[in-house]
Amino acid sequence: xxxxxxxxxxxxxxxxxxxxxxxxxxxxxxxxxxxxxxxxxxxxxxxxxxxxxxxxxxxxxxxxxxxxxxxxxxxxxxxxxxxxxxxxxxxxxxxxxxxxxxxxxxxxxxxxxxxxxxxxxxxxxxxxxxxxxxxxxxxxxxxxxxxxxxxxxxxxxxxxxxxxxxxxxxxxxxxxxxxxxxxxxxxxxxxxxxxxxxxxxxxxxxxxxxxxxxxxxxxx
Amino acid sequence: xxxxxxxxxxxxxxxxxxxxxxxxxxxxxxxxxxxxxxxxxxxxxxxxxxxxxxxxxxxxxxxxxxxxxxxxxxxxxxxxxxxxxxxxxxxxxxxxxxxxxxxxxxxxxxxxxxxxxxxxxxxxxxxxxxxxxxxxxxxxxxxxxxxxxxxxxxxxxxxxxxxxxxxxxxxxxxxxxxxxxxxxxxxxxxxxxxxxxxxxxxxxxxxxxxxxxxxxxxxxxxxxxxxxxxxxxxxxxxxxxxxxxxxxxxxxxxxxxxxxxxxxxxxxxxxxxxxxxxxxxxxxxxxxxxxxxxxxxxxxxxxxxxxxxxxxxxxxxxxxxxxxxxxxxxxxxxxxxxxxxxxxxxxxxxxxxxxxxxxxxxxxxxxxxxxxxxxxxxxxxxxxxxxxxxxxxxxxxxxxxxxxxxxxxxxxxxxxxxxxxxxxxxxxxxxxxxxxxxxxxxxxxxxxxxxxxxxxxxxxxxxxxxxxxxxxxxxxxxxxxxxxxxxxxxxxxxxxxxxxxxxxxxxxxxxxxxxxxxxxxxxxxxxxxxxxxxxxxxxxxxxxxxxxxxxxxxxxxxxxxxxxxxxxxxxxxxxxxxxxxxxxxxxxxxxxxxxxxxxxxxxxxxxxxxxxxxxxxxxxxxxxxxxxxxxxxxxxxxxxxxxxxxxxxxxxxxxxxxxxxxxxxxxxxxxxxxxxxxxxxxxxxx
Numbered sequence: 001x002x003x004x005x006x007x008x009x010x011x012x013x014x015x016x017x018x019x020x021x022x023x024x025x026x027x028x029x030x031x032x033x034x035x036x037x038x039x040x041x042x043x044x045x046x047x048x049x050x051x052x053x054x055x056x057x058x059x060x061x062x063x064x065x066x067x068x069x070x071x072x073x074x075x076x077x078x079x080x081x082x083x084x085x086x087x088x089x090x091x092x093x094x095x096x097x098x099x100x101x102x103x104x105x106x107x108x109x110x111x112x113x114x115x116x117x118x119x120x121x122x123x124x125x126x127x128x129x130x131x132x133x134x135x136x137x138x139x140x141x142x143x144x145x146x147x148x149x150x151x152x153x154x155x156x157x158x159x160x161x162x163x164x165x166x167x168x169x170x171x172x173x174x175x176x177x178x179x180x181x182x183x184x185x186x187x188x189x190x191x192x193x194x195x196x197x198x199x200x201x202x203x204x205x206x207x208x209x210x211x212x213x214x215x216x217x218x219x220x
Numbered sequence: 221x222x223x224x225x226x227x228x229x230x231x232x233x234x235x236x237x238x239x240x241x242x243x244x245x246x247x248x249x250x251x252x253x254x255x256x257x258x259x260x261x262x263x264x265x266x267x268x269x270x271x272x273x274x275x276x277x278x279x280x281x282x283x284x285x286x287x288x289x290x291x292x293x294x295x296x297x298x299x300x301x302x303x304x305x306x307x308x309x310x311x312x313x314x315x316x317x318x319x320x321x322x323x324x325x326x327x328x329x330x331x332x333x334x335x336x337x338x339x340x341x342x343x344x345x346x347x348x349x350x351x352x353x354x355x356x357x358x359x360x361x362x363x364x365x366x367x368x369x370x371x372x373x374x375x376x377x378x379x380x381x382x383x384x385x386x387x388x389x390x391x392x393x394x395x396x397x398x399x400x401x402x403x404x405x406x407x408x409x410x411x412x413x414x415x416x417x418x419x420x421x422x423x424x425x426x427x428x429x430x431x432x433x434x435x436x437x438x439x440x441x442x443x444x445x446x447x448x449x450x451x452x453x454x455x456x457x458x459x460x461x462x463x464x465x466x467x468x469x470x471x472x473x474x475x476x477x478x479x480x481x482x483x484x485x486x487x488x489x490x491x492x493x494x495x496x497x498x499x500x501x502x503x504x505x506x507x508x509x510x511x512x513x514x515x516x517x518x519x520x521x522x523x524x525x526x527x528x529x530x531x532x533x534x535x536x537x538x539x540x541x542x543x544x545x546x547x548x549x550x551x552x553x554x555x556x557x558x559x560x561x562x563x564x565x566x567x568x569x570x571x572x573x574x575x576x577x578x579x580x581x582x583x584x585x586x587x588x589x590x591x592x593x594x595x596x597x598x599x600x601x602x603x604x605x606x607x608x609x610x611x612x613x614x615x616x617x618x619x620x621x622x623x624x625x626x627x628x629x630x631x632x633x634x635x636x637x638x639x640x641x642x643x644x645x646x647x648x649x650x651x652x653x654x655x656x657x658x659x660x661x662x663x664x665x666x667x668x669x670x671x672x673x674x675x676x677x678x679x680x681x682x683x684x685x686x687x688x689x690x691x692x693x694x695x696x697x698x699x700x701x702x703x704x705x706x707x708x709x710x711x712x713x714x715x716x717x718x719x720x721x722x723x724x725x726x727x728x729x730x731x732x733x734x735x736x737x738x739x740x741x742x743x744x745x746x747x748x749x750x751x752x753x754x755x756x757x758x759x760x761x762x763x764x765x766x767x768x769x770x771x772x773x774x775x776x777x778x779x780x781x782x783x784x785x786x787x788x789x790x791x792x793x794x795x796x797x798x799x800x801x802x803x804x805x806x807x808x809x810x811x812x813x814x815x816x817x818x819x820x821x822x823x824x825x826x827x828x829x830x831x832x833x834x835x836x837x838x839x840x841x842x843x844x845x846x847x848x849x850x851x852x853x854x855x856x857x858x859x860x861x862x863x864x865x866x867x868x869x870x871x872x873x874x875x876x877x878x879x880x881x882x883x884x885x886x887x888x889x890x891x892x893x894x895x896x897x898x899x900x901x902x903x904x905x906x
Binding site for chain 1: 240241244245247248249272276279280282283284286288289290291292296298299302306307
């Protein structure tokens with residue numbers, strides 16, 4: 001509601017209300033790309049609430065800066081570029097890496113079953129490994145591997161040369177490979193320790209059984 | 221065990237590193253043939269590097285199969301709201317720049333959602349717009365309905381502009397830490413200067429609303445309930461001295477069980493079938509409408525309204541049953557996912573109905589008018605054209621303004637002046653109509669006007685007329701150059717339309733038995749078509765095309781309330797219960813919350829308003845104005861004090877008869893620069 005006596009938001013539909021304005025362009029961009037932009041941001045920050053905030057910021061910045069987009073055919077990569085900057089800037093500002101729990105739970109709300117199911121898939125060794133590599137490398141990998149940006153688009157998004165982008169991507173793959181190997185190794189170790197603990201419990205249970213049997217027989 | 225790249229580098233290691241780099245690069249695309257051949261050869265000879273290359277490919281496949289998180293459903297709503305905020309700011313900056321370069325141009329209107337400070341906005345009272353109620357002081361109908369806006373994120377300190385003032389009791393909003401409280405207390409006034417204080421932490425809490433967003437409210441009759449709304453929800457909240465905090469964000473509308481009257485309702489009253497054309501009045505009927513009637517197949521009965529449908533110029537109010545004010549007992553969310561547009565919601569006089577205009581928060585459609593009936597779980601739309609604004613209650617009927625696209629009217633045979641002025645650009649026209657939610661009958665006022673406000677006796681009205689503009693920056697349609705006019709209801713003519721389900725353009729024309737007038741053509745598409753077919757029979761009384769002003773023969777009186785003619789873009793109209801005074805607040809240029817207040821007297825013997833002699837003219841006043849018995853209550857924006865201005869009785873024969881004003885010209889005695897009257901000279905801001 002307006003603070004004026006009358007709120008004149010009389011827009012009668014998107015096309016009519018914003019005919020000829022750049023608002024339509026942003027709305028179209030949102031319709032086309034908000035899901036993948038949100039997904040990219042979510043994979044970077046792994047928090048639904050923060051990802052929603054950052055996605056909103058991305059489209060707001062895009063709306064404000066749309067004059068900087070020279071070729072609208074490249075709007076998708078341009079959006080990713082904005083989203084990438086929003087994520088890195090905000091993550092540094094908020095130091096969100098330290099604060100956001102990697103369980104992916106939303107702040108102050110119990111996660112839904114749907115959310116938990118998604119988290120089960122996202123929080124496997126690969127996602128944990130992704131979380132361990134440097135942010136820029138993670139961004140490069142996600143943009144290239146998951147979101148299918150071309151080499152040139154990746155370079156533009158990351159703000160580096162094509163060669164530098166490829167080098168970053170190569171380092172990212174190696175970092176992820178090692179991190180994933182480490183995660184799998186740790187997971188294997190955890191499973192081994194669990195197996196060992198279980199075996200120990202079984203052994204203890206077996207060792208107590210004869211005494212129990214004797215006691216039972218004595219009661220009879 | 222994965223190969224470790226951090227070993228000391230030697231010639232062999234350099235080969236391994238090159239192999240792994242090439243293996244990684246091969247994921248993205250094809251390598252140069254020489255590199256590819258070298259890599260293949262190396263991988264065959266180096267099991268460790270082959271393992272690494274395989275792991276790269278596995279990671280690539282695994283990354284491609286990552287689950288895609290779904291964005292929250294409200295992502296667009298919140299983003300759109302944020303974009304609206306940007307538009308608003310841009311519009312404001314645009315307006316300021318425009319004003320700097322063109323001082324006479326009106327400022328753009330802010331539509332900011334987030335409000336940093338507590339601001340109160342008043343809207344026309346139920347009493348003021350009820351033509352069938354003329355209750356004396358103390359009756360339920362003297363309740364004043366007002367709207368307030370409070371920022372839930374900002375604590376409010378100090379005196380608050382009133383939400384409503386009823387019988388000396390003042391209601392206001394206080395907000396702190398996400399809790400907005402509706403409070404009521406006795407106004408303390410200083411006899412010497414008429415200033416009053418309210419708020420400042422005193423008063424009794426009658427309602428408590430928790431929300432993460434800005435909360436606004438209107439108080440129902442007798443302060444028994446309130447309509448509160450946030451950016452995307454409207455709810456009815458009971459008021460009591462022991463209020464429970466209502467979490468507005470958690471309230472969810474439930475399906476309505478009871479039947480809600482909508483436009484689809486069957487006409488129950490005033491639907492007397494007659495032969496087409498039989499309702500032609502002996503007075504003047506619009507030629508265009510008459511032609512339309514003749515050409516219309518008239519698939520349905522022509523509707524003749526009864527006297528109860530039309531506020532007549534008779535002085536005797538229509539008797540009504542003993543007023544019983546309904547009050548909700550449970551908080552009820554009546555609409556979710558919509559934002560209020562236009563005037564604030566308003567209760568009917570008996571508190572049984574609430575009407576408002578709203579549009580989806582995602583901006584997917586324009587505003588429609590909704591009505592909530594006491595006992596229903598949700599509000600129902602009564603219009604569906606997505607371009608309608610709630611203007612006010614008219615007894616049990618609703619005054620609605622509609623803004624339509626002028627291009628639909630400006631066909632090749634339309635008025636040359638009109639189409640020439642349009643010049644291919646989009647022009648909007650504003651029309652208003654009386655809508656009966658019980659029958660769905662719609663009576664369009666045959667005169668362009670926006671948000672008319674009718675006095676309690678139903679004899680007079682004040683409305684805005686001018687050019688509606690589309691602001692490309694904000695994307696909003698809003699008043700452009702225009703003014704407020706005073707007129708007699710009896711001067712209006714109407715075009716009757718049956719309920720929406722009846723598929724006919726318009727059914728007939730009904731003319732209130734009044735002195736002959738020359739009505740302006742109705743701005744419906746159907747009538748436009750008639751005009752196109754017979755332009756010679758429908759002279760265009762609007763030669764400018766863009767600026768819509770009332771026809772001169774109907775003698776509307778221009779109310780010179782702004783600094784300069786044509787600069788009224790935001791206003792509030794209040795009537796006293798006797799219909800003898802009308803107070804008008806007009807936003808100052810560049811402001812949307814501070815403006816100028818003027819009080820006019822009405823000579824009910826002549827039916828004219830005295831425009832030459834203002835009883836009160838105060839500058840720098842908030843839009844929260846109200847009549848409370850014999851006082852006009854307003855809040856100074858200078859000291860945030862509430863002032864009570866006694867309203868003098870109007871001697872029947874002492875009011876000068878003003879010269880009827882041709883729209884676009886100032887009335888006799890009025891000047892573009894208006895000074896404060898002596899009565900107001902001691903008020904702050906003068």
